[in-house]
Amino acid sequence: MLYNEPSPLETRILSRRFGLPNSAALDTYLATDGYQAFRKAVGMKPEDIVNEVKISNLRGRGGAGFPTGMKWSFVPRTSPKPKYIVVNADESEPGTCKDRLLIEYDPHQLIEGCLIAGLAVDAHKGWIYIRGEYRYLIEIMDKAIGEAYQKGWLGKNIQGTGVDFDLYTHTGAGAYECGEESALLESLEGKRGVPRIRPPFPAVVGAFQCPTILNNVESICAVPPIILNGGQAFADLGVPKAGGTKLTCLTGHVNKPGVYELRLGFPVMQMINEVGGGMRNGKKLKAFIPGGSSCPLLTAAECEGATMDYDSMAARKSMLGSGGVVVMDEDTCMVKAALRIMRFYAHESCGWCIPCREGTTWLRKVLIRFHEGGGTREDIDLLGDVAKNMLGRTFCPLGDAAALPTISIVEKFREEFEDHLNGRPCPFEHAREAVLV
Amino acid sequence: MTFSAELETRFEKLLKSYPAGRERAAMIPMLMYAQDEIGSITDELVEEVARRVGVTSLQVHEVVSYYSMLHRKPMGKYHVQICTNISCLLWDADKLWEQATKKLGIGHKEVTADGQISLEEVECVGACSWAPAIQVNYDFHHFVTPEKLDQLLDSLGKKQ
The missing domain is CATH 3.40.50.11540 (NADH-ubiquinone oxidoreductase 51kDa subunit)
Incomplete structure (x- = not known):
């Protein structure tokens, strides 16, 4: 049994045996x-x-x-x-x-x-x-x-x-x-x-x-x-400088999350709307991660005209990454998203390089403070500052992987950090609680 | 230390899977498979593995402390691992985590008094397109809802 229905828009090269009886034999x-x-x-x-x-x-x-x-x-x-x-x-x-x-x-x-x-x-x-x-x-x-x-x-x-x-x-x-x-x-x-x-x-x-x-x-x-x-x-x-297909993991707020094999250069919006069956509950797209949480996020506007390949994502200062697409709708709190991503990197930093070990820990602490409503205006710039000082200063890319999404979230969703200032509770959490009750 | 015949066979195979003189490479797989059999990484196991791969106990200890799946204390018979990383979070995994801790009255890496269930809030387990996801020991549960979680915890509480 397959985990999700295949899409007719797939180009199945590596996955062509998926779903055959005894395909592993x-x-x-x-x-x-x-x-x-x-x-x-x-x-x-x-x-x-x-x-x-x-x-x-x-x-x-x-x-x-x-x-x-x-x-x-x-x-x-x-x-x-x-x-x-x-x-x-x-x-x-x-x-x-x-x-x-x-x-x-x-x-x-x-x-x-x-x-x-x-x-x-x-x-x-x-x-x-x-x-x-x-x-x-x-x-x-x-x-x-x-x-x-x-x-x-x-x-x-x-x-x-x-x-x-x-x-x-x-x-x-x-x-x-x-x-x-x-x-x-x-x-x-x-x-x-x-x-x-x-x-x-x-x-x-x-x-x-x-x-x-x-x-x-x-x-x-x-x-x-x-x-x-x-x-x-x-x-x-694929596209001129990148051949073949990519197994793409559609995750987050789409109607049909799943793993789909798509040609490199597949349009982002067509992937969300047709392969993924559109946004869950008819909500609006807010943010998009092209290939795993290490990639800088794209805004909905940046997704227009973007294609799933290395150059298109590089032109938008992001990366194609691993194929782990994360789709976030308008009700997603970006401070909470940034915090969850940073908690992960702080947990996984091996501790070998100090900028990564200390940087992820401090970013996590500042983001927790924000999400709990204790952030100050200076903290917004502090987040960007600490993150930028981690870039390129570690033996492996984990430091960059933690810094890049943080920098992009702070730059692109600054107003959401401002909404969390001075003891104000998370506006999204509030809206969510109201719906859940 | 004695292990099951099956595990001994596995160890024997593992020690031959790496270039000669590089038996240390078998250490992590040996610890993982042994933990499955005896329940946790005990001092006795550390010494045994150290002896078998030809390193000091200290060298095994420093490896054990690095990896999050190697546990120094036994977890429950059913180790419930709830992923709350980004893709699962977007499908309300944080609510599932809260629900489980309240229902069982235990927190992160804690075990119920009867030793039956333990909880762990884990990082991405690689089930992102079928979120929210939970692993019970090595078994995956996909598209978990609050109702499914409730039933799952009830059944694990009674399961032999």
Whole structure:
């Protein structure tokens, strides 16, 4: 059973097996072109595999949007050290719940992606780092891996091709920070999830001090269709500098929240109104987060003409991010939203870098004061000030992830902070209580 | 320390899943799977895991204190984790949290007197499109309403 009805406006490439009977089984996978891309890749030169991924214009789907083919090309293929593949399934950016479905419905697509990545950089071992809360996915993935070993799609001399590859799952234990690539590697090695200084990047010094391809689940799952149908076909689905589709998690105040696979460049308003079935209770749109709570928010006016791709969001000083779309209606208190977002970052800051550890804690305190009606006019500027002083001063992007949405909310919804000044209770909370009674 | 045969098999497999000399990598999975069996991260477990992966107890302690799913004290038989992060909040998850604390008379990371249920207000659990969401141990509950929560807590209170 699917979690939500598919939309006719979807372009289902990575999600095309979702909803098939026994979609996670090897037989289903093989009956629907499964492992054909691996067979094709075995006959290709490694540099041609990397090149095909470059042609596809695939950009990292975890949130940063770095070109995947270029990341692969940084791995020193001829290094005498072993090379590794690590898949980031630590999905924990608030608003994001797509990798969950890719593993639940199509684990073999992920295995095949790992095999092809292995061929590209001469890696023979890989780990799928799955967040601890997703225990049922670890069981699904372990079962698929077991089936692949049994039928000769993993292990030694895969299908007589001479290729060896071992793949394992690895559970996290509850830490947003471990979704950051270098902290994930620390965690994989059995340590606290604190970030590493870069360079060297994981492509050169990654897991266990060896060259490593580290990609998000969705990025790796895009590889089999790219190899099978050609990079150009994938590129053509998107916009000029970003190819393919994006699994988009519609959340918040829409009538039909759900995960939908949409072409990059899909218009924001059409996504809300047609894919998402419009605003809940016929309310007006107030604010929009394009891809997880780390992204600066857009106002309703900024959503007009915006499209779901990297450049359109960059032009609006935001980011496409992870695909975790959050839609907020006119009754949403932006001070409360800012506070909830900051409580999250303050809880998840690993404490390694002081600007992030102290900054998130102070921002949380000031926002609590505001929401309780104790804010002062100076506090509005203080919020922006503290947040701006965190930018670019940390080892990993968590500090920026906490600061950016705060800066955008304070700038774009300043009047709501003014409405909370000098002991006035939250006007939205008041309206909400009245409705609930 | 003795574990079930199933867990021992899992440990054995885990220790072989990483490059030679890198057994420490098995530490977090071992702690997670062991916690499921014995209920919490005890000092005895810390020492056992340290011995098996070849590090000091202190090195295990410093890891345990970092991760929010590793509990030093046992939680309830049914650990009810209510997400109140942004996507769930927009579907009134904060009201669900209040409802649960009032009904059970316990707060964040507290356990009912009979040891049956514990509560935790958690960060995003990755169920944002099916909000509001709750996890009971590892099981997801989506589109939770106040009525559904009420029934769920009643049934967990009686469940063996």
